Amino acid sequence: MTKRCVIITAGELGEPSRYQDVIRPGDFLICCDGGYAHAKTLGVRPDLILGDFDSYEGDLPEGVPTEGFSSIKDDTDTMLAIKEAIHRGYEEILLLAALGGRMDHSFANLQSLMYLRQAGKKGWLVGARDRAYLLFGGETLILPREEGVAVSVFSYGEQVEGVTFQGLYYPLQGARLTNGFPLGVSNHFAAPSASITLAKGTLLVMVSQI
DSSP: OOEEEEEEEOOOOGGGGGTTTSSSSEEEEEETTHHHHHHHHTTOOEEEEEEEOOOOOOOOTTSEEEEEOOSSSSHHHHHHHHHHHHTTTTTEEEEESSSSSSHHHHHHHHHHHHHHHTOOOOOEEEEEEEEEEEEEEEEEEEEESSSSSSEEEEESSSSEEEEEEBBBBOOOOSSEEEEOOTOOOOHHHHHHHHEEEESBBBEEEEEEEE
């Protein structure tokens, strides 16, 4: 199994039980600034803590490497962590507590997800109520059935082509979506699993608790 890097950001954590099956033994854990407070809540010990420390002022754990940065910088703390994970050679990178809270930070994390996907890495975002994935043309995302969630898709660029659903209640077959009309919002499961396939473009997929 490919080792993964899990980055815990300082966004909205939500219910801790939401992350029980997300963090695995052997994952390399990076906490971004106030993300260390979330790590303590989740009962996990980071392998690295980094950031400008504008959102965490408590004690840091002994024996854990820490990298401090100026608050005057181009990269967000999350982007610094992503670059560190890529530098260390991780092929799969998850961002936790990355959605919810401040909308500008959530959108910045979506752009950070695009950065790591464009770098050829696998990854997705997990937030208090949502998960987010980015699909590129030629890719298929398989989702196991969940109750009490909505599955939504959005064109991340001007348009996407060849969007096909299987296993969702509202079907699409080779559809074209644009960023000016929310045709793909609030679908739900109609089978034990669902697949979302994209022919061309970049598609944002969100799974949200309702």
